[in-house]
Ligand SMILES: Nc1nc2c(ncn2[C@@H]2O[C@H](COP(=O)(O)OP(=O)(O)OP(=O)(O)O)[C@@H](O)[C@H]2O)c(=O)[nH]1
């Protein structure tokens with residue numbers, strides 16, 4: 001219900017902007033792009049270096065360069081562009097974004113409705129890494145679900161569920177599945193509606209494999225990990241948007257290798273623990289760091305069992321006390 005209203009709002013907003021900006025972009029660019037086609041709206045599918053792959057409303061794809069004076073666009077962005085022949089085009093304007101996901105100052109994707117944090121049994125999930133991803137995604141203001149992939153590799157699924165119960169009590173939906181054993185794939189499919197989803201997570205967890213399952217005939221190359229080097233051969237290098245035939249989009253993103261981790265500020269970390277939110281501002285001291293201070297609302301909530309002690313422990317680890 002609320003999603004439908006939000007989608008409706010977004011469509012209307014985009015249409016209004018499209019008309020205004022298309023007129024403006026066309027006016028501004030007449031002299032520079034004398035032979036160019038009329039300004040039209042496009043969806044950025046992927047970006048490689050300075051070049052963009054842009055999909056027109058007709059469905060046709062154009063290799064585009066961006067005007068130097070506009071901000072770099074990313075997968076999921078709505079842009080105004082003009083064709084210049086030979087399947088090429090020039091992006092002249094970037095439309096306003098609903099949201100933007102960035103990591104280490106690098107923009108990854110825009111206009112996302114749902115983020116799926118993908119983790120796996122192998123490479124084995126690490127709470128610190130999960131929390132770091134959650135902090136980044138929470139700070140982007142995105143709704144987040146968690147996928148635990150490769151569950152067929154585990155002898156003890158109860159233990160896995162136990163490990164993730166702290167995320168479930170924090171309010172995240174956790175979906176256990178196996179691409180290889182085809183476990184719970186249909187259930188995941190049913191959770192993808194007509195909106196834009198991004199898959200994020202460590203390299204090798206199976207993001208591209210999962211997208212291959214969800215979009216038949218896509219055949220993305222997956223990252224066969226060599227036992228010797230432990231590095232994948234077909235690791236995803238570009239964040240790319242794919243259409244689900246029945247509606248909606250999936251964005252595949254490259255996983256981080258080893259420890260190319262973000263520098264997170266204490267403030268970002270705090271707002272990245274979503275179940276802490278109701279208690280922020282309730283402590284005795286206004287500048288409470290929620291570590292050793294007396295009458296700390298967060299520590300009280302931990303004692304009362306409202307906040308999982310393991311999550312609080314992870315929070316302390318992350319702010320490095
Ligand atoms: N055992 C097992 N292997 C899987 C499963 N799903 C994917 N894999 C394998 O995991 C490896 C990595 O898969 P990818 O889909 O490339 O992983 P990715 O998350 O896209 O990795 P990056 O692109 O490097 O970020 C491949 O060898 C897949 O075949 C699964 O459910 N079980």
Ligand SMILES: [Mg+2]
Nearest residue numbers: 207208235236
């Ligand atoms: Mg991949």
Ligand SMILES: [Zn+2]
Nearest residue numbers: 283288290296
């Ligand atoms: Zn406090």
